[in-house]
Amino acid sequence: MTGYDPLGLYWGDLHVHVREIRRERESSGLPGAAGPFSLEEVYAYGREVTGLDFVAVTDHDVSLCPDEWEATREAARRETVVGSFAAFLGYEWSHVAGQPSCGYGHRNVIYREFEGPLLSCGAEAYDTAPKLWQGLREQVALENAVVVPHHPGRAAGGISWNLDCWDPELERLVEIYSLWGSSEKPGPPFEIRYLAEHSPTGRGEAPGHFVQDALARGHRFGLIGGSESHDGRPGGPLWHGPHRCGEEICYRGGLQATYAASLDHDSLFDAFRARRCYATTGEKIRLAFSLNGALMGEELAGAERRRVTVEVAGTDALARVEVIRNNVEAHVVDPGSDTCRFEWEDLRPAEDADYYYVRVTQGDGHMAWSSPVWVG
Ligand SMILES: [Zn+2]
Ligand SMILES: [Zn+2]
CATH class of the missing domain: 2.60.40.10 (Immunoglobulins)
Incomplete structure (x- = not known):
């Protein structure tokens, strides 16, 4: 299609966790919960098993010690293969129960470069979304960061997206689908089911916090899919905690498609900032729209x-x-x-x-x- 013809279509997953499950695996007893657990294995899984072109490991900010953040930075640089695979540096700004960081919703922070600060919601300086945005502006520059609200319509524990809090310059993308289901609008298909007791609808959703609610308010953002893998399998998680993906609670992980000039960090990141992306429920469906x-x-x-x-x-x-x-x-x-x-x-x-x-x-x-x- 005109406009898309000069671009390549690349597949990725900017929402992958590995450390939490690694810490829990001894006690879980789940046969399918074993590995991959090292950062090298995680990236290799994305490259070789799910056939992805780009991946970010986005462990929770408050669970990362300085050494682990350093290791994440080093791995992104080391695991990138110029021209064939891009590993992005990132983390998840989540929340701490009972602290000011509650009530904004979870956001993934993705950097263009292999260097970047861990602005944790556990630190008073970054314990609200506006403080996070301010910190990114001061320390990273707008064009080198993207902030991605995710599972916006999920009710559990007050983690739904607070639509009063949106930064159009940084929050260029929103994750509409992950293993939790679809946040396009409440209800099926792919209705959010986890922790239904937290929701007034009896499913697991927070009405009024969905992507369509945000679009109707005039927020402008691109749509992506992510796996939200907590077992280190980008684009193809098998487990989330004790729940097998594709069964009662969790669906298959999602994918992010991106139209970029070439497969390298700058081109892909420019495409993220340009919102030239779309979401799928895990299948590599090709879609062009103008x-x-x-x-x-x-x-x-x-x-x-x-x-x-x-x-x-x-x-x-x-x-x-x-x-x-x-x-x-x-x-x-x-x-x-x-x-x-x-x-x-x-x-x-x-x-x-x-x-x-x-x-x-x-x-x-x-x-x-x-x-x-x-x-x-
Ligand atoms: Zn989250
Ligand atoms: Zn997450």
Whole structure:
């Protein structure tokens, strides 16, 4: 598709934990909870087993000692293979129970460079989201950091995304899907089920904290998938604690697709900042979407005529391909085959600020969500 043709499509996972499960494995007794546990093994799993082009290990800030952070930095540099695999430095800014860091929601911090500070929510200087953003501006610079709110619609323990707290310059991406399910909107498919007792809906979700809620408020961000692996398997976790992925509580881990000029840190990071990314539920579904030539993640000042172009190559028959305008299904195609390409012109009157994204559903239930294009 025009605009995407010069770019490569790369697959990755910017949400991987390894240290917590390593510490617990002796006591877990789960046969499937064994390894990979070293940083080298984790990156090798992403490269060789799940076939990923980029990975970030994002262990929780408060569980990382200085030596472990240093080891994470060294591993990202060492495990990067220029031209074929990019390891990004990152960590998860989470929360400490009963402390000011509660109530903002969890965020992954990803750096462009192999150097970067660990701004932990356990330190008073960074124990709120605005303090984290301020610290990143002072110590890293905007263009070298991306902050990714994740599982925004998950209720458990007050960790849902506080939509009053969003930084448009740093929070360029939001994780819409992980092994916890989909945070596009409440309910199925992929409804969030973990710790249902925390939710007023009886599932595991926090109504009013979902991606569609944030888009409706005018927040502008790209959409990605991540695994949230806690067993060191980027793009393909088997376990989360005692729960086997794909069964009652946890789904399969998600993936992040990224259109970048080439497979290197700068090109990929530029694409993250440009929101030229999309999410899948773990299958490598190929999706391209443009509006009047603007690629996913881009903004148009305004347009009377809106011509949408969509191309999809699924890994199974495509059951539905939907163009969503302002959270409403505006155009639906039922291809019935593995691939489809269509153009559609939205003839309805423009509103003040419109956003469009594409939702793909395969016959086997797997899904993909593009990042939006905004008009106005
Ligand atoms: Zn988290
Ligand atoms: Zn996490």
